Amino acid sequence: MAELSLVSGSVGLITLQSPPVNALSAAVRRGIVDTMQRAVSDPKVRSVVICGQNGVFCGGADIREFGSTMTGPPLVPMIHAIEAADKPVVAAIEGSALGGGLELALGCHYRISHAKARLGLPEVTLGLLPAAGGSQRLPRLIGVPAALDLITTGRHVTAAEALKLGFVDQVTDQNTVEAAVQFALSVVGQSLESRRISSLPCPCPVDVDALFEGVMQRVRQSARGAIAPVACVQAVRAAATLPYAQGMQREQELMATLFTSGQARALQYCFFSQRAVSRWSMPSGARWDTCKPKPVTKAAVIGLGTMGRGITVALAQAGLSVVAVETQPQQLKAGQRAVSDMLERAAQRLGVPSAVQGVRYSQELQAVADAHLVIEAVFEDMALKEQLFKQLSSICKPDTLLCTNTSALDIDHLASQTHRPQQVVGMHFFAPAHVMKLLEVVYGPRSAPQAVATAMALGKRMGKVSVAVGNCRGFVGNRMLMPYVEEALFLLEEGATPETVDHALEEFGFPMGVFRMSDLSGLDVGWRVRKAAGLVEPGKMSRVRQGRRYSPLGDLLCEQGRFGQKTGQGWYLYETPGSREARPDPWLHSFLEEYRARQGLVSRRIDSQEVQERCLYALINEGFNILQESIAAGPEDIDMIYVFGYGWPRHRGGPMFYASQVGLPRVLQRLEHYQQLHPDVPHLQPSSLLWRLVSSGSPPIHRWREVIRKPHSAL
Numbered sequence: 001m002a003e004l005s006l007v008s009g010s011v012g013l014i015t016l017q018s019p020p021v022n023a024l025s026a027a028v029r030r031g032i033v034d035t036m037q038r039a040v041s042d043p044k045v046r047s048v049v050i051c052g053q054n055g056v057f058c059g060g061a062d063i064r065e066f067g068s069t070m071t072g073p074p075l076v077p078m079i080h081a082i083e084a085a086d087k088p089v090v091a092a093i094e095g096s097a098l099g100g101g102l103e104l105a106l107g108c109h110y111r112i113s114h115a116k117a118r119l120g121l122p123e124v125t126l127g128l129l130p131a132a133g134g135s136q137r138l139p140r141l142i143g144v145p146a147a148l149d150l151i152t153t154g155r156h157v158t159a160a161e162a163l164k165l166g167f168v169d170q171v172t173d174q175n176t177v178e179a180a181v182q183f184a185l186s187v188v189g190q191s192l193e194s195r196r197i198s199s200l201p202c203p204c205p206v207d208v209d210a211l212f213e214g215v216m217q218r219v220r221q222s223a224r225g226a227i228a229p230v231a232c233v234q235a236v237r238a239a240a241t242l243p244y245a246q247g248m249q250r251e252q253e254l255m256a257t258l259f260t261s262g263q264a265r266a267l268q269y270c271f272f273s274q275r276a277v278s279r280w281s282m283p284s285g286a287r288w289d290t291c292k293p294k295p296v297t298k299a300a301v302i303g304l305g306t307m308g309r310g311i312t313v314a315l316a317q318a319g320l321s322v323v324a325v326e327t328q329p330q331q332l333k334a335g336q337r338a339v340s341d342m343l344e345r346a347a348q349r350l351g352v353p354s355a356v357q358g359v360r361y362s363q364e365l366q367a368v369a370d371a372h373l374v375i376e377a378v379f380e381d382m383a384l385k386e387q388l389f390k391q392l393s394s395i396c397k398p399d400t401l402l403c404t405n406t407s408a409l410d411i412d413h414l415a416s417q418t419h420r421p422q423q424v425v426g427m428h429f430f431a432p433a434h435v436m437k438l439l440e441v442v443y444g445p446r447s448a449p450q451a452v453a454t455a456m457a458l459g460k461r462m463g464k465v466s467v468a469v470g471n472c473r474g475f476v477g478n479r480m481l482m483p484y485v486e487e488a489l490f491l492l493e494e495g496a497t498p499e500t501v502d503h504a505l506e507e508f509g510f511p512m513g514v515f516r517m518s519d520l521s522g523l524d525v526g527w528r529v530r531k532a533a534g535l536v537e538p539g540k541m542s543r544v545r546q547g548r549r550y551s552p553l554g555d556l557l558c559e560q561g562r563f564g565q566k567t568g569q570g571w572y573l574y575e576t577p578g579s580r581e582a583r584p585d586p587w588l589h590s591f592l593e594e595y596r597a598r599q600g601l602v603s604r605r606i607d608s609q610e611v612q613e614r615c616l617y618a619l620i621n622e623g624f625n626i627l628q629e630s631i632a633a634g635p636e637d638i639d640m641i642y643v644f645g646y647g648w649p650r651h652r653g654g655p656m657f658y659a660s661q662v663g664l665p666r667v668l669q670r671l672e673h674y675q676q677l678h679p680d681v682p683h684l685q686p687s688s689l690l691w692r693l694v695s696s697g698s699p700p701i702h703r704w705r706e707v708i709r710k711p712h713s714a715l
């Protein structure tokens with residue numbers, strides 16, 4: 001799947017042909033080897049240009065091949081043969097040159113890029129390293145610090161930055177292939193010695209050891225247990241300290257370890273799942289490919305608190321005209337200032353025009369009358385939202401979509417307040433709404449598929465990973481969080497401290513443990529929800545409520561005004577209210593001891609394994625219930641919600657993928673074990689779907705849907 005043609009009399013033009021991104025599948029590699037051999041041996045060809053069809057140079061190695069035995073010519077000798085050619089080879093880069101695609105271009109003698117192309121070595125994001133010579137060639141070309149940055153972060157750069165860094169020779173905003181052909185004609189006969197990157201020395205920093213020690217420390221800290229970034233540093237170090245051939249050997253050794261690792265499998269699963277969740281479906285059978293979204297150009301946001309501000313910014317940055325409504329004059333003023341500041345700062349950072357002019361502000365609800373879509377982001381209070389939806393139903397045009405940003409309230413109930421329940425969906429953003437990538441699009445039984453399609457399309461326009469889910473308490477993300485948080489509280493009752501629990505969860509890879517996280521978001525948030533659910537009994541210590549085990553610890557802290565970071569005290573102590581550094585709090589430790597003594601609880605030592613199993617398996621178990629109830633269409637939906645919204649470490653693939661890697665029989669067995677020890681905790685009761693999967697032989701995760709769909713009696 002590569003074609004050779006002769007252009008301009010003497011240029012051999014090799015075109016990669018493998019839609020959609022010309023990934024380097026076995027067939028493409030075979031095509032490149034074959035066309036290069038023909039070009040080199042054809043006396044009419046004096047120079048060569050390599051390009052990709054349909055405006056994309058190459059999206060890298062074919063990731064779908066990684067799971068199976070690789071066939072076809074390997075990449076490394078293929079790229080060496082290009083570099084060794086005695087005729088100049090020019091890469092004509094349009095669209096993307098990523099991973100193996102950029103490594104192919106680095107094997108060419110020259111690189112001409114279109115101004116809009118994106119280039120990079122994102123292998124690290126797939127649990128790999130640039131093992132087609134990229135880790136050895138890039139540092140030789142642009143120096144160690146810049147190469148380390150690109151290789152360890154995997155970030156994509158613009159053609160302008162690539163030119164500045166020195167791995168692109170020319171940038172054009174005209175026809176790139178034509179520019180490359182002209183260039184190829186102009187360099188015929190010139191020496192290629194200095195153009196073969198593998199033969200260049202690697203520009204070495206003065207104190208290599210100090211440089212790599214510092215980088216390694218930083219990378220290990222931010223990697224949160226991911227192994228690929230560390231291997232990337234080791235590979236670049238080999239480039240800086242070893243001759244090319246030995247560096248290549250080291251690159252291959254490091255890649256061999258990464259290639260078969262569980263982390264690489266998890267990260268590649270995330271790559272495909274992130275794309276798969278946009279192909280949503282509903283239990284009714286409605287699907288992404290049978291429903292066209294309605295065009296939305298005018299949006300409205302109601303409420304200018306933290307969430308409303310972020311949502312306004314996200315909509316304006318996506319190019320929509322937005323009206324933001326806030327009935328409290330002070331809040332409106334503060335909100336307007338905050339939104340304008342965020343938009344100005346983002347425009348400066350990105351070097352684009354500010355979207356400030358796209359936002360209007362009003363105190364009057366009537367101002368939303370001509371919007372195509374309204375997102376309500378007022379205080380989390382059902383009575384207030386009921387009232388608002390009634391008003392919106394009469395103010396807005398009949399086909400306007402009415403969305404709520406509630407994180408837990410009943411969407412169906414809100415829909416029933418309107419004359420158009422089919423036009424009501426949840427758009428659950430995560431704070432800060434203009435930064436966080438996740439959007440849960442929540443449909444009720446009466447939501448029209450077109451309403452879901454429209455909200456999903458809008459999410460995509462805002463750059464979100466949007467996941468369509470059914471309506472239930474807490475939807476997917478927060479519903480699964482409840483047993484996780486409850487288990488953490490039970491562990492405190494049994495002898496753990498916030499520090500030991502958080503340490504175990506951070507060791508697993510979360511950026512923050514559950515207690516540091518609740519201090520950050522505010523303990524009063526959950527307290528309000530528990531009050532509304534009738535669970536809070538002020539001053540009371542009873543540990544059974546509504547017929548099941550309950551821990552009043554969070555309520556007791558709130559009753560003391562300990563709301564977390566904002567009050568300077570929560571599960572931890574903070575220097576001043578609002579400061580971020582959490583310190584162990586001796587008061588809290590004595591409080592826990594007294595609490596246990598008063599409850600007659602015997603404190604015991606709890607290790608990391610128990611913390612991780614109880615918190616994570618309880619969360620995963622709820623995920624199985626969610627799949628069983630068709631609240632989420634598949635495990636990928638749950639996993640992307642957790643990776644993009646809840647800090648689940650990406651290299652562990654999301655909770656359901658993690659369960660599949662641990663082994664479903666093991667998860668089931670540990671849940672049963674803990675349930676026997678804690679029979680009063682319903683969320684430790686293994687989900688019937690987990691049972692069914694195990695008794696169906698624990699199929700791989702991509703086959704779970706077959707078991708989910710199967711009628712139970714068929715098993």
Ligand SMILES: CCCCCCC/C=C/C(=O)SCCNC(=O)CCNC(=O)[C@H](O)C(C)(C)COP(=O)(O)OP(=O)(O)OC[C@H]1O[C@@H](n2cnc3c(N)ncnc32)[C@H](O)[C@@H]1OP(=O)(O)O
Binds near residue numbers: 062064099122
């Ligand atoms: C031991 C032997 C191994 C040697 C390996 C040597 C080292 C080299 C390793 C690599 O090259 S790993 C791959 C590195 N490349 C990437 O990470 C790029 C991945 N792709 C993207 O970032 C984007 O797809 C894009 C190229 C920027 C295009 O983005 P766009 O938004 O236009 O389209 P998408 O929806 O993302 O993709 C469309 C479609 O194509 C599939 N796809 C994309 N890239 C690849 C790929 N490299 N391999 C296989 N498939 C790819 C993508 O999954 C989409 O399909 P669906 O999933 O929606 O069906």
